[in-house]
Amino acid sequence: MAYVATRGGERAIEQSERLFREEMGPFDRERVVEVKKSLPYLIDRVMGEASLYDEDLAALALAQTGGELYEAVLLLRAWRTTQPRLQVAAPIEQDCLFTHRRISAAFKDIPGGQVLGPTLDYAHRILATDVLQGETYAPKPVEPANKPSPAYQPSVSAWQAENDLLDPPAEDPTKGNDIPDLTREPLLFPSKRAHTLQSLARAETGGVLALGYAAMRGFGQAHPTVNELRLAEAEIAVTHPDGRQFSAGRVKVSQAEVVDKKDEQLGIGYAATFGWNEVKCIAAATLDLNSPGAEKGSPTEEEFFLYHTEGVESSGFCIHFKLPHYVTFQSSLDAMRDAKAKKEAGAPKQQEPAE
């Protein structure tokens, strides 16, 4: 009987995948719809990190991976990257965002007003254990305000710029396909502004929070004041080949501006993402605020935080250590043993009294 290489590997990986999927069992469109309906904030987080705005696909990715977030994001990214780039939508100004929530910590009141919108900020975080006893959790209906707040609001930084409190960033005239696209070009440093913002937009939430929090605690030079936090919907305006502009729909976006005193002017940090991701936006804007002039290799320096908050790369590399490394290990053992043997052979010499 001839020796054949064992093909156990292929069967093993097939069965291990089956074992993983067994727990979720078969699923269909209904489960995807249920995920989408019941977990909108998780959908938002996944869409942001995947840099793909599609609630159905995000829900599908979550259902397919049993909620393994890194896997869900990878599924979506790998799908996204194969799709054609048909159009670049028109730029969106802040005052054109259909705003649901918009708050500023910098002023008691702001032009356009503070709009609390949907939030758990002031909820008492008490677990609704009644539900497990068979009760239905029925939230009380929202009572509309007598006077609705305006849907379109100016930005707080626009007011500050008018009052000579900050220098607004210079307008970038780059348009359409000339806008650098991180998903089609490598990230190089110093990073293009577009790449920085795109990279933060799709950064892994936990990673951005960890480094942003480090900056907030004191490992950064700037202390953020939330100038403005906004949850909104943005109109995606694209141009038909015949020249007409039309709306391809609205997408949920969130953005944060944070400021800090920098000599006589305010320094400003900015971040925006697909979906409503408040924590991520504030943390990312804090990193952006801290990055100018940050020391190379410090956590608030752009190369450091952009590389290390890239969730698909970091999670993939982390789990790759499960792969066999016995060749490299063997190579190290060889060097170690040889060095040890050399040391032992030379040991008597070292016992001679020093001169």
Add this chain to the structure above:
Amino acid sequence: MSLSTLTKPWEAMSYGFLDGSAKRELRRKMLKSVAVPGCQMPYASREVPMARGWGTGGLQVSLTLVNLQTRVKVIDQGADDSVNAASIRRFIARVAGTPTTMDTLEADLIQSRHRIPEEILREDQVLVLQVPNPEPLRSVQPNMSIARQMHADADYGRMWLQLYEQIVRSGRVMQGASYPSLVHGRHVMTPSPIPRWDVPKLHMAKHLTILSAGREKRIFVVPPFTRVEPLVFSDVPYKVEEHGALTCTRSGTTGFFMNEIPQDDGTSSFEISDSEWGVKTIRARDGEGENRGETWYKDGEMPQ
């Protein structure tokens, strides 16, 4: 004109998974890398349906190079049946319809992690090495942007200093795998974490070697007949792993890179790392025909 005329009819997946724009970029970057041997070229590095760090760089190169006739071999740690090698081989065959093989001599394209096969590769073969960290200067300069400048200036002083310090402290260069090597007398590259045993195989080799780091988004190349010289001091010669005299307990082959297998009695036994070489040796021993090719190492020594 309508939107539909601007795109193709929808398909679930392009041939070879990657779409045309991704493949075009890769081809350009590969050509550029051939033109400047050993120099790291940044590329977009698309996501593929595998986790970063699991061979996504090598995979993108393979997917770009294959056609329906390309016979593909995939190895991990020298073995064709390693689970991730099996997974990558299955994926390439699934999305590109390529025939696969385990025989080094039969393969047109070999994607490998951490090893170069023991049989000599030919002019018509391409070796794709998966690279976890493309930057040989990482241990002395973790910032990619500064390291890039150092390569531009051929500023390798700190690299030399690190090797010198190892000799002073430990009596030898302590680098295990990934031995830094000078390509074409200009760029220092990491040959990927292949053992020191394999580095001399790259020197003036007939085949094309493409090294690709998907997570780090860098590609670099050792073109055929290109000098690859491990960084060594003139009075401290380069030393490969002492495997030349070891014998494989399963196949009986001697003089190649081995895997050490710890035994219950505290000793070690050894098995050939290049699994297909082991298979061929056993077949030859059992009288089932000889199809072993010429090897780089002869009697455990690399001829100078």
